[in-house]
Amino acid sequence: MAKIKELPSGEKPREKALQYGVSTLSNRELLALLLRGGIKGESVLQIADALLKKAGGIQGLERLTRKDLCGIRGISDVKATMIEACFEIAKRCAYEKTANEDVVEKPAHLIAWLQKELGPSLQEKFMVIYLDASHHILKHETLFIGTVNAASVYPRDVIREAVANTAVSLILVHNHPAGSLVPSAADCQVTKLIVDSAALVGISVTDHIIITRSGWFSFAESGMLSSFIEGKRKE
Numbered sequence: 001m002a003k004i005k006e007l008p009s010g011e012k013p014r015e016k017a018l019q020y021g022v023s024t025l026s027n028r029e030l031l032a033l034l035l036r037g038g039i040k041g042e043s044v045l046q047i048a049d050a051l052l053k054k055a056g057g058i059q060g061l062e063r064l065t066r067k068d069l070c071g072i073r074g075i076s077d078v079k080a081t082m083i084e085a086c087f088e089i090a091k092r093c094a095y096e097k098t099a100n101e102d103v104v105e106k107p108a109h110l111i112a113w114l115q116k117e118l119g120p121s122l123q124e125k126f127m128v129i130y131l132d133a134s135h136h137i138l139k140h141e142t143l144f145i146g147t148v149n150a151a152s153v154y155p156r157d158v159i160r161e162a163v164a165n166t167a168v169s170l171i172l173v174h175n176h177p178a179g180s181l182v183p184s185a186a187d188c189q190v191t192k193l194i195v196d197s198a199a200l201v202g203i204s205v206t207d208h209i210i211i212t213r214s215g216w217f218s219f220a221e222s223g224m225l226s227s228f229i230e231g232k233r234k235e
Contacts, residue, residue, distance in 0.1 A: 013045075027058045034082060039074045047074035059213070062087045062120040091116045103171070104135040104206050111209070111216050118175040119213040124148060126174045128158050130167035131206070138165045148174050153190045155197035162203050170198065172208040181210055181217040183224070191219060192228045205229075 013029040025033065031048035038044040050072050055061045061083065069080035094113035103110040110129075118125055126148055129140045141161060146152055162170055172194060174187070183191075191208045198205050208219040219225040 027052060034086065035075070035079055042074055044074075047072065051075065062116075063122060087116075098137060100136065102135040103129070103131070103137060104169075107218075111211075114173055114209065114211045115213065115216070118173065118211045121175055122177050124175060124177060126153060126172070128161065129171040129173060130162055130165045131169045131171065132166075133168045135169070135206070138167055148184075148186055148190055153193070155194050158194055159197055159201055159203070162198070163201065167203060169204040169206045171206055173211060174208075175211045177212075179212045179214070181212060181215050183210060183217065183219070188224070188228075191225065195225070195228045199229075 013025055013033040016029065017025055017033055022030065022033070028045055028048040031051055032044045035044050035047055035051075038047055051061070051069075052058065054068065054072055055064055064083075066077075066080050066084065069075050069083060070077060075083075091113065094109070094116050097109040098113055101109060114127075118127065123145050124147055125142050125145050127140060127142045130138045132138050139161070143154075143157055144152055158170070161167075172191065187208070187210065191205070195205045205225065206220060207225060210217040219228075
């Protein structure tokens with residue numbers, strides 16, 4: 001493979017981006033632009049190819065750990081940090097789009113952010129989003145990492161944070177790393193447990209969202225959440 005400096009000017013990633021825009025670059029060229037330079041015996045394009053192979057494609061990059069990245073010849077800690085920074089910027093941009101929105105009535109930006117925040121994770125994470133009366137986000141917090149079940153989710157922690165942040169309602173969120181969007185029995189048990197606990201202090205649960213890399217499931221939209229709430233009222 002020719003070295004970058006040996007390529008025609010119009011085929012060099014940096015020059016191509018300057019002349020035609022970054023949207024004209026291929027995945028390997030975008031990564032080459034970010035990585036900037038190669039090493040002895042290996043061009044930056046070859047390193048970009050190795051990175052894409054390791055990730056299984058561009059979408060898999062966000063799942064690579066620092067150790068994974070640095071395990072590729074030609075990628076140093078500094079370059080690995082630059083790659084991680086790109087994904088962090090994308091997450092923060094997605095989050096800021098939700099800042100002044102009613103995330104219950106208009107959840108599109110919320111879902112887009114959650115898919116960047118939790119979707120790539122190989123570990124199951126349980127997050128609570130605390131809302132004000134206008135359904136704007138007051139705070140979000142990942143309360144634990146691990147399999148969601150009634151033994152590991154402590155309603156008192158959820159309620160304590162809700163009261164401390166004067167939240168009126170909250171959204172429960174967790175991811176399914178394996179990709180399934182079907183709620184498990186434990187998911188349902190945890191949802192009901194928190195719905196019941198929150199109701200005791202006048203706080204409502206507006207949804208429980210399951211997130212995967214490419215999809216999402218809403219307990220509210222499915223009608224499952226209302227069945228838990230109605231069940232509580234009849235007790």
